[in-house]
Amino acid sequence: xxxxxxxxxxxxxxxxxxxxxxxxxxxxxxxxxxxxxxxxxxxxxxxxxxxxxxxxxxxxxxxxxxxxxxxxxxxxxxxxxxxxxxxxxxxxxxxxxxxxxxxxxxxxxxxxxxxxxxxxxxxxxxxxxxxxxxxxxxxxxxxxxxxxxxxxxxxxxxxxxxxxxxxxxxxxxxxxxxxxxxxxxxxxxxxxxxxxxxxxxxxxxxxxxxxxxxxxxxxxxxxxxxxxxxxxxxxx
Numbered sequence: 759x760x761x762x763x764x765x766x767x768x769x770x771x772x773x774x775x776x777x778x779x780x781x782x783x784x785x786x787x788x789x790x791x792x793x794x795x796x797x798x799x800x801x802x803x804x805x806x807x808x809x810x811x812x813x814x815x816x817x818x819x820x821x822x823x824x825x826x827x828x829x830x831x832x833x834x835x836x837x838x839x840x841x842x843x844x845x846x847x848x849x850x851x852x853x854x855x856x857x858x859x860x861x862x863x864x865x866x867x868x869x870x871x872x873x874x875x876x877x878x879x880x881x882x883x884x885x886x887x888x889x890x891x892x893x894x895x896x897x898x899x900x901x902x903x904x905x906x907x908x909x910x911x912x913x914x915x916x917x918x919x920x921x922x923x924x925x926x927x928x929x930x931x932x933x934x935x936x937x938x939x940x941x942x943x944x945x946x947x948x949x950x951x952x953x954x955x956x957x958x959x960x961x962x963x964x965x966x967x968x969x970x971x972x973x974x975x976x977x978x979x980x981x982x983x984x985x986x987x988x989x990x991x992x993x994x
Contacts, residue, residue, distance in 0.1 A: 761886055765967050767879050772970045775872040775978055776808055782869070786860045800853065811841070815973035816966050825964035830949035834964065834972070841977035849984045858989040863925070864915040866986045867908055869978075870932070874905025876975055888962045890946050892954055899939045904932040904979075922990050929990075933983045940976060 783804060787797050815837060818824050826833050848854045877899065883889035884896070891897040911928055914920040920928075945953040946960035954960075962968050 760882070761888065764879055764882050764886070764888075767875075767882075768970055768975075769967050771872060771875050771879070772812075772967075772974050775869065775975065778869050778872075779978065779982075780805060780808070782861060782865050783857060786857050790856065790860060807844075812970070812974060815969055819964055819966040819969035819973075824969060825961055827948040827961070830947065831944075831951075834944075834947075837969070837973045841973070841981070845977060845981040845984060849981075849988050854985070854988075855992060858985060859993055861989070863986070863989060863993070864912040866982055866989065867915065867925075868912040870908035870982055871905055872975070873901055873908070873979055876971065877902040877905060883962060883968070887958060890954060890956055890958060890960055892942050892946060892956070893939070893960060898942050901932075901935045901939050901979075904935055907932075925990055926987060929983045929987050933980060936976070936979050936983075940972075943972070 784801050787800055790797070792800070818836065824833050824837065877895055880889060880899065881894045881896070884891055884894045893899055895902045907928070911920065911925070915925070942954070943960050943963065945951060948959045948961065952959070963972050
């Protein structure tokens with residue numbers, strides 16, 4: 759029963775986090791100077807793209823292909839590579855630049871609060887013996903600090919109490935924390951790259967719906983950092 763609640767938690771958290779992002783982007787687009795048809799096209803493309811990707815991650819992990827570590831790292835490669843390439847293209851695109859010029863700096867940062875709840879769910883998986891301790895804040899995972907600091911940083915931005923340099927440093931530090939846990943997750947998976955030999959191995963993230971963590975929530979986390987850093991360099 760508790761595991762079902764954890765699974766539901768990942769689904770609800772993912773939907774809420776992406777809903778916040780979509781609402782922010784849609785508001786900026788709808789209030790912009792684009793033609794009405796272009797606004798509708800962009801919003802539809804963005805939403806459909808998210809839905810299609812969520813379906814792919816769900817089907818890929820639900821089919822068992824993602825948890826087939828006999829073909830590692832091919833089993834997890836699509837989940838890592840596709841969102842990274844897509845987010846980089848959007849971050850440096852003309853449309854992305856126009857949106858970043860209009861969206862409030864603090865709004866992008868505030869969405870990162872979802873990472874606090876991710877850490878609670880990972881900790882719950884550890885307590886259920888479904889995830890190794892190094893994946894939690896009791897182990898090597900300090901990403902909880904990002905989720906805790908995000909609303910504070912957003913408030914400082916609103917009050918003009920933090921500099922652009924300070925925001926860039928915060929983004930880079932939090933991005934490093936994220937990369938640390940991503941590396942830890944990979945090194946805890948079965949296969950030739952495994953370093954952490956304690957049980958259980960990190961296979962739970964390849965099963966639906968926990969697969970939404972590496973497939974959707976992790977890309978959202980680093981994507982928000984990319985967007986925030988890009989915004990800070992182009993916005994006066």
